[in-house]
Amino acid sequence: MKLREFVRPSTLKEARAVLRELGPKGMPLAGGTALHFMRGRTPVTAVDITRLGLSYIRREGDFFEIGAATPLADIQRRRGPRWAMHEICRRISTHQIRNVSTIGGNICRVFPWADLPVVLLAMNARMLVYTGGKKRAEVPADDFFASQPAGRFAGGDILAAVRIPVLKAHHGFGSVKASRTAAAFSLVTVAALLELEGGRIASARVAAGSAIPFPKRLRSVEAALAGREPSAETFRAAAALAAGDARWIGQEGMSADYVRELAEVSLTDALARAAEFARGRND
Amino acid sequence: MRKGTRSVSFTLNGEKKTFATRPDEKLLDLLRREGYRGSKYGCGQGTCGACTVIMDGRAVYGCLLYAMQAEGREIRTIESVGTFERPGEVQNELAAAGAVQCGYCIPGIVMSATALMESEKDLSDEIAREYMDGNLCRCTGYEKIWLALRRVFDRRAGGSPAPGRSGKGAKK
Structure with missing residues (x-):
């Protein structure tokens, strides 16, 4: 993408005003790594949003709040009880990219292979959007990722933070990303959140992305898990229903059928990891 | 302008x-x-x-x-790390280990290793791989690069100083 100008607002309010005025001629820039690959004939003005105090991770009651301009490396490095976000961030791209690429940049414009939308859908995250007022609008992941989120920001609004529920005891999270090489884009990426109760699955949120046009929840898989024992058999049977929610697309060198198998195996693994986490895995 | x-x-x-x-x-x-x-x-x-x-x-x-x-x-x-005449510690070890073939990737490798050593106390393979996963080398197969980096990391961990500039790596 061609840049005609580069501006550095110093407050969120100013950034929103600038983006609002520029309209389609403006482009918020955080890490900026994706901008180099975006096609567009008209040069845009890059609006640097990395100097607005949006880089932080803190616990706020029942949520971890991650500033939208927090680099993936910071999320990857953080450890703590009931925190699971580091696992997927370690798997995204390379160290140098993770040092600049941000959580907001990864989710405000969703590319089909993106991992974080899938994770945030499963985690039931809330996006906090700065819309100019005193209060930030809270958008649940299901709404935020119902369609391309970029449209939501056309009027200059800016993603301020992402809130991730602190996992309770008996909650477990697991994500699996299948890729050709460590740093390559996902072939299939899946994530699962399980709530266990009395030895059974009380509720489940399962999502998938890559090899389908847009990340989404797998409701048939979720339904097949509820009330069951968290066993390998349950997970395999539930994963086999994913094709009812997602039509897997073949990719270079892989038939659609192969991708389906890859997705099912990945789902089974993610569910097993989530169950292990719920029982007290702590890494 | x-x-x-x-x-x-x-x-x-x-x-x-x-x-x-x-x-x-x-x-x-x-x-x-x-x-x-x-x-x-x-x-x-x-x-x-x-x-x-x-x-x-x-x-x-x-x-x-x-x-x-x-x-x-x-x-x-x-x-900022070193020059041909006065190479830095990582550069010395890379040269000594025969880890530099075409050499094109080496400046990047040295910078990533430098960032690693400045950021982390734990220089285990697991952490080191996280920091080095964005650097490709198409000549060496990485073995000798790892050997050289491991020597530097272990020296850091052991608290011993780098060998003098006249060490064998500096001879050229």
Whole structure:
């Protein structure tokens, strides 16, 4: 993408005003790594949003709040009880990219292979959007990722933070990303959140992305898990229903059928990891 | 000033500098244009790591950073680590281990390893791999690079000083 100008607002309010005025001629820039690959004939003005105090991770009651301009490396490095976000961030791209690429940049414009939308859908995250007022609008992941989120920001609004529920005891999270090489884009990426109760699955949120046009929840898989024992058999049977929610697309060198198998195996693994986490895995 | 020209100021290898640039010039292009040729242009798309420099203590790709993003930051390039006559510790060990074949990836490897050693106390393989996963070498198969880095890391962990500049790695 061609840049005609580069501006550095110093407050969120100013950034929103600038983006609002520029309209389609403006482009918020955080890490900026994706901008180099975006096609567009008209040069845009890059609006640097990395100097607005949006880089932080803190616990706020029942949520971890991650500033939208927090680099993936910071999320990857953080450890703590009931925190699971580091696992997927370690798997995204390379160290140098993770040092600049941000959580907001990864989710405000969703590319089909993106991992974080899938994770945030499963985690039931809330996006906090700065819309100019005193209060930030809270958008649940299901709404935020119902369609391309970029449209939501056309009027200059800016993603301020992402809130991730602190996992309770008996909650477990697991994500699996299948890729050709460590740093390559996902072939299939899946994530699962399980709530266990009395030895059974009380509720489940399962999502998938890559090899389908847009990340989404797998409701048939979720339904097949509820009330069951968290066993390998349950997970395999539930994963086999994913094709009812997602039509897997073949990719270079892989038939659609192969991708389906890859997705099912990945789902089974993610569910097993989530169950292990719920029982007290702590890494 | 030519149309479309902007200026950017940042600390480069310890010195405050101001450069003329364009809104979409890449930091790597600016650095090389200004004579800092140690950072290499490899893939140009954030995969190979030959362009790695350190910004505010973190390894970043110079090819995927607009120069304007460096405003007010502290940038370090391979030129800050050592020279041909006086190589740095990592450079010495890489040379001694025979880890440098074509050498194109080496400046990036050195910068990533430098960022690692400055950021982490734990220099285990697991952590080291996280920091080094954005640098490709197409000659060596990495074995000798790892051998050299491990020597430096173990020395850090053991608290012993680097061997003198006249060490065998410096002979050329």
